[in-house]
Amino acid sequence: VVESDILLALEGVTVSFDGFKAVNDLSLYIQKGELRVIIGPNGAGKTTVLDLICGRTKVSEGSIQFKDTEVTRLKEHEIVRLGIGRKFQNPSIYEDLTVFENLEISYPKGRGVFGALGFRRSKDVIDRIHEIAEMIFLKDHLDTRSEILSHGQKQWLEIGMLLIQDPELLMLDEPVAGMSVAERVKTAELLNRIIEGRAVIVIEHDMKFVESIAHKVTVLHQGKVLAEGRMEVIQDDPKVREVYLGH
Ligand code: ADP
Structure with missing residues (x-):
């Protein structure tokens, strides 16, 4: 990894809601041209991570860097203006x-x-x-x-x-929810088309869709990274099977 290719860096990010750590000492690095999928069971902290990146929720500890700017304490509209788009x-x-x-x-x-x-x-x-x-x-x-x-x-x-x-970073929350199979296939095609020159982070539950798009998958569990890597590797990780896939 060439450091200059890193578009977004979360380092040791923690957020507490009344003492409960929804995100706990999380580090995450996203490169330009990357399509990263975040998976994990309900309550793992996926949505909160996107909220933290776009400044909707403020970090309790740690830092977030986007391009050359530390955005940790910036307001949501200031962060969006730097080139981050989010789809709910x-x-x-x-x-x-x-x-x-x-x-x-x-x-x-x-x-x-x-x-x-x-x-x-x-x-x-x-x-x-x-x-x-x-x-x-x-x-x-x-x-x-x-x-x-x-x-x-x-x-x-x-x-x-x-x-x-x-935007240089696009974040999509379950983009294919409710879509037909044909629409899912086209959405995969769309995402693969738009990553050039930017990065895309997707939260997704549909594993077939994840396999069709992901470069790298981050599995969150209890606010921490449980595993990270290519889907083929992640799927065989016993830790992941235990907490996520239920095997
Ligand atoms: P996911 O998207 O992986 O399902 P979330 O990020 O929505 O998980 O939530 C992670 C945990 O943080 C959950 O237990 C949720 O109840 C809690 N949480 C999220 N936002 C808040 C908030 N604003 N106040 C209190 N608890 C929250």
């Missing part, structure tokens, strides 16, 4: 807007400025919207009201709304 389980798209409009308002410069209100759409913005729409399998749906998209298409649109801001 429920899509937060504007249902009454079209796919195009949802992407347009997410474009950094066009934020909050609608075409209908006289904002002249520059060619750059339009090109970028088309590029993203193609990437998220929605190029034939640019004028579709988002409300009538399928559940999977809504999830892709939200990923597109993050991508158009060009």
